[in-house]
Amino acid sequence: MPRIVKTVCSHDCPDACSVLVTVEDDDENPGGARAVQFRGDPGHPVTRGFLCGKVNTYEQTVYSSERVLHPLRRCGPKGEGRFERVSWKEAVSVIAERINIASRESGGESLLQYTYAGTMGLVNRNCPNALFNRLGATQLRQNICYYGADEGYRVTVGSGYGVDPEDTVHSDLIIVWGSNVVTTQVHLMPFLDEARKKGARMIVIDPYRNRTARVADQWLGIRPGTDAALALALMHILERDGLLNRDFIERRTTGFKRLSREVLPRFEPARAAKLTGLSEDDIESLARELAGASAPLIKVGIGIGRSTRGGGAVRAICSLAGFTGSYEALGGGVQFDTGCEFQLELDSINRPDWLEGEPRSLNMTDIGPALCDWQDPPIRFLYVHGTNPAATAPLQARVHAGLAREDLFTVVHERFLTDTARYADIVLPAPTFAEYADLYKAYGHLYLQYAEPAIAPLGESRCNLEVVQALAKELGYDDPWFNLDTREHARALLSGSHPNLEGLDPESILAGETTRLNIPRKTCGFGKRFETPSGKLEFYSSELEAQGLAPLVDYTEPAEEDLERYPLRLITPPAHSFLNSSFGNLEKARRREGGGPFLLIHPDDAGEVVDGDLVEISNRQGSVRLSARVTTDTNKGTLVAEGTWWPSHGLEGRGINLLTSNRLTDLGGGSTFHDNRVELKKI
Ligand code: SF4
Incomplete structure (x- = not known):
């Protein structure tokens, strides 16, 4: 008899969709079960019954003939992808031996775990951190995705969700700035569409006419990296024409006078037009639209942050919303990332208390140079999971050269033989999200959800927690933490005392209930206070000043070499x-x-x-x-x-x-x- 199992899509996506998997008896595998259909869960308040095109035929991913289903050991040159099957026992024994040799001869810092959000499940994504902390490994700073944008946001308005995605329906002007929502956060679209049905115009500011721009009312094709110049020009016009919200600025911001005196005069529309590639008319009319709206929403994308001036760009956009005072209007303000609201007890899974001293750290973007150049000690043991640096990391030639080093022992835990896995000494088979249990948060809404496996792991695949437990045993670690199962770890994660978790029932979450954080509906994320040192929106940041950085919101043109050669x-x-x-x-x-x-x-x-x-x-x-x-x-x-x-x-x-x-x-x-x-x- 078919049955329906509720789970969560674990891919690195803001939406963290609730998924209904139809499971049937497997005729080819008596006693076994097969996932035959993946569809959206209509009961989820945000993801509301549909999945994106990547996952709505996920059974093809689960049962792909390309899945790695058994542990493999390299039997050809690195990068060639020739492997032979080995047992888990043998694989774990070889890995532990290599960890011991590298640690003994070169110290714990010769070990590196390289990982990102291949699974967003909080237990499985994070549990290897505890093992590598215990080993004293080089620490990984996971800065590869959104850190520029996040820091610009944080120093200006503080940590906080901004606009609840469900409240975006109340906006009367939508500016999607540097984000392709249709592709990267598709479940926000029905909310934006609802606002549009009520009359909101949608404008997309982006260097190219992406899928979201194609369905918008207007596309403003900005030159990449010049977003701050546009935001400052809009502030210039709002001030010039007396259209700013003086009451809000006086009550809830710091540094306005200096911004007005020292920065804004340099951003007259004509100059901004030259910098951004937009027309003066477009800049002027956007300023007027912003001033005329009562709840303008700016949906800020992570992509803006991925340029040399990316942090400053998000800082300027957050400041612009302060000029209109839209943070106090339901549906207005800036919508960026809700992930910061999930104040779970992450130390319980990461075990920072197991770190002795302060091992060196690696910014993820530097994996190529680290593998090729680092000494004292060199990286000798690399454990990759949840990411594919041979494809995703910058300086790709150096990444491949580093992975090809004969004196580097590489383990890759993966579902498929990625380009990184082709360089591995050992490949371990990983399950898809249908095959393991975990607790999930989102970064595009405010709901938690726990999921049990819909089907048994295919072949011999094992989730991160099982691999960590097997390695710990082989390495001789007997801390009871290594015996905890997924539910016990999830319960510990939910045991925090942050107000956002207040009143939540861990047992109903563990029973699979989609559960909203303790954040009331229809409240503005920054309605009362900004989570900055001053409690205000900071056009001027003393924190940045203390770090020796420019404290005022500003934009300077980057010095670019070789413009003639590389135009x-x-x-x-x-x-x-x-x-x-x-x-x-x-x-x-x-x-x-x-x-x-x-x-x-x-x-x-x-x-x-x-x-x-x-x-x-x-x-x-x-x-x-x-x-x-x-x-x-x-x-x-x-x-x-x-x-x-x-x-x-x-x-x-x-x-x-x-x-x-x-x-x-x-x-x-x-x-x-x-x-x-x-x-x-x-x-
Ligand atoms: S929209 Fe995102 S979370 Fe939802 S199914 Fe697609 S990838 Fe997964």
Whole structure:
């Protein structure tokens, strides 16, 4: 008899969809069960019964013939992908032996766990941290995704969810700034559509006409990295024309006088037009629309943060919303990331108390140089899970060179033989989210959910917790923590005393109830107080000043070398059918993305190039070949390469991250994937 099991999509996505899996008896495997359908759970207040196109046929991922189903040991050169099957016992024994050798000979810092949000399950994503803390391994700063944007937000308005996504229906002007909501947060769209039905206009500010811009009322094609200049020009106009909310500014902000005196005079619309590539008219009319709305919403995307001035850009946008005072209007203000509200007891799973001293740390973006250059000690043991750095990390040539080192022992715990796994000494089989239990938070809404497995793990795949437990046993660790099961860890995570958890019933959450944090509906995230040191929105930040950084919101043009040689800007936003590098192995997903990597080129930059031509883009780091799409969907001067295609699916085995650098953002030490200079030529 078919039965329905409720679970959660674990992919790195704000929505954390509640999923209903239809499970049937498996005819080929007596006593076993098979997942035959994945669909959205209509009972979830935000994800409301539909899944994105990546997951609504997830049974094809679960039962893909490409799944790694048994532990494997390398039996060919690194990178070639030749492996032989071994038992779990043997794999665990070899891994523990290599950990012991590296630790004994070079110290704990010669060990590195390299991971990101391959699973968003709080137990499985985090439990390896405890083991690597106990081992004294090099610490990983997971700065690769949103840190630039997050830091700009935090120092300006503090940690907080801003606008509840469910309250965005009350907005009367929607500005989607640097975000492709249709692709990356699709469950926000029905709420925005509801606001639009009531009359809100939707404007998308983005360097290219992405899927969201195509369904918006207006697209403003801004030059990449100049968002702060636009926000400051809008503030300039609001002040010039007496359209700002003086009452709000006086009550709830700091530093306005200095901003007004020292910064805004430099951002007259004519200059901003030159910097941003927008017309003066568009800038003036956007300012008027903002001033005329009673609850303007700015949906800020993570992508804005991924450029050299990315932190400052988000800081300026948060400041702009202070000029209109929209933070006090239901549905108005800035919507960024709700993840900070899930104040769970994370120390219980991460075990920072097991760290002795302060081991060195690695910013994720530096994995290539770390593997190639670090000494005292060099990285000798690398454990990768939940990420695919051979495709996703910048300085790709160096990442591959580092992974190819013969004196590096690499373990990859994965569902598929990724380009990183092809370099591994041992590959361990990982389950899909249908096959393990976990507790999930979101970063696009305010609901927690626990899920039990819908089906048994395929083949011999094991979740992170089981691998950590097996390794701990082999290494001789007998702390009772290593014997806790997923429910016990989840219960510990829920045991925190933060007000957002007050009144929540852990047992009903563990029974699978979709449960909202203790944050009342229809309240503004920053309605009463900003979570900054002053309790106000900080145009001027003493915290930044103390760090030796510019304390006032501002924009300065980055000094760019070699503009003549590399005149074009390259951005690398997400593809609709991939999620980072996930799904990139599925032929169906690649077909939906056009069959191979492509480049959007404005007609004015195309020269002789026509649609379908093979082109090469290059900079000092290397060159990548893609198929050309000549279109006015991007700006003159901006090239767009959508999606993190696996290098093995690119031409000549090269991925787009050959061209991206490990330069960091102005704030937060984040990645700068959208800030690259290249030249273009026809092949
Ligand atoms: S990837 Fe995101 S939108 Fe798609 S099913 Fe998973 S959580 Fe939902």
